[in-house]
Amino acid sequence: MADPTRAARPPGPARSALHRLRGVARRATDHPRVAALTCRLAPRSVRTRTTLAACASVAVVLLVASAAVVLLVRANLERSAEADAREQAEVVARLATEGRLNALLPLDHGTDFVQVVDAGGRVVAASQNLAGRPAPTRDGDSAHDLLRGGDHQSVTTITAATPTGPVTVHVGASMRTADAAEDVTTAALAVLGGVLVPTVGALTWRATGRALRPVEAIRAEVAAIGDRDLHRRVPDPRSDDEIARLAGTMNAMLARLEAAGTRQRRFIADASHELRSPLAVLRTQLEVALAHPDPRVRSDLVAGALEDTERLQALAADLLLLARLDSAGRTRPQEPVDLAELVRHTATARGVQPHPVTVHAPAAATVAGNPLWLGRLLTNLLDNAQRHARTAVTVRLDTEPASGAAVLEVTNDGVPIEPDDREKIFERFARLDDARSRDDGGAGLGLPIARDIATLHGGTLTVVDTPGATTFRLRLPATPTPPAGG
Incomplete structure (x- = not known):
């Protein structure tokens, strides 16, 4: 027995060609230029992405809604035409059953033709437009194809019992109205979509631009603020939305940075002052001790210098501990x-x-x-x-x-x-x-x-x-x- 899996595979040359095509496609996708082109074509702006997303969403919704409307209109018109044809067929079948069937039958509103055929295939009655037309054959085209005459029609067939035997009633209803309504509806929805999608795009582009304008202003102001301009603040929008809260958060952060910078500068200035005073005294004591000839005075000066050195050592230890505490964080x-x-x-x-x-x-x-x-x-x-x-x-x-x-x-x-x-x-x-x-x-x-x-x-x-x-x-x-x- 042959392996169905192997039989379903393409032959060797075709399989090789398929592999080569896949390799070419993979290499083309992985090529740096293709990747760079894809990145360049991809929209980077939030405004552009939002506008494209809005247009695509509206287009999809409009397409689905239009298809549903066209299908509903088509179904209703076809159902109405079929109901008219069935009503005409039931009237003709009732006349045939009662034996009051005429050779020429009138057409009601919405029907295109009527033809009554007996069991032997002979036309016993028909509408004026089918007078002299033969009955549809069983082995050729269907009754629908023979009777519609090239027009889009719906044919309803009913069998009725008459005093002379059973007859078959064919009634055709034209679909021209349904086709015309479908074409008009499709054209109207296409025009509506052609107007609505660009309108939504323009409105979204404008609304997104207005919404993002404060964000761009905040970004530009933050980009312009340097380490010497921490007193500056971002513009605060006159609204109560996410952007206003973002501006408030940014200003609070800038205030904290300014306060931290102020504390750091004050800390450096105070530390310099605290270090400068004992260093100046220490230097003075050492210079006097070096120049003074009395050993007892020199001893007192060196003892004082040692005290100032201990003070400097304690201050340096405190500064180092503060740095460690700050670096410990949370x-x-x-x-x-x-x-x-x-x-x-x-x-x-x-x-x-x-x-x-x-x-x-x-x-x-x-x-x-x-x-x-x-x-x-x-x-x-x-x-x-x-x-x-x-x-x-x-x-x-x-x-x-x-x-x-x-x-x-x-x-x-x-x-x-x-x-x-x-x-x-x-x-x-x-x-x-x-x-x-x-x-x-x-x-x-x-x-x-x-x-x-x-x-x-x-x-x-x-x-x-x-x-x-x-x-x-x-x-x-x-x-x-x-x-x-x-």
């Missing part, structure tokens, strides 16, 4: 840390000078974080508290019952901070008037570093109202409970 440390033990260890290591530190903490309070950074946060808070306290510093650690968050309060009995200054003290290099001396005040980085560490750990650091004292409140979220079986 990545939260996840190492479990016993905050209660860290508080007790940090307070004990400081001793009682210049003021004693009293700690009230539970047995354990675990948070997720970096123990080195949290230790630095506590150190900065205690440094600030001991610097401004009169007699004592109190540290209290509690846990919120509802959320489980750890709340740490560091209180000193010094002069309270005014409400207007409670956010200012967290700015970098910001120091209040009573803390500006090089002996009493720091560089103005301790509290900003503490807040940055708290923020990095998902917490907050604020100043709260305390009668006759100053309290810094640190709130850190609780450590998430690991899933069962994890």
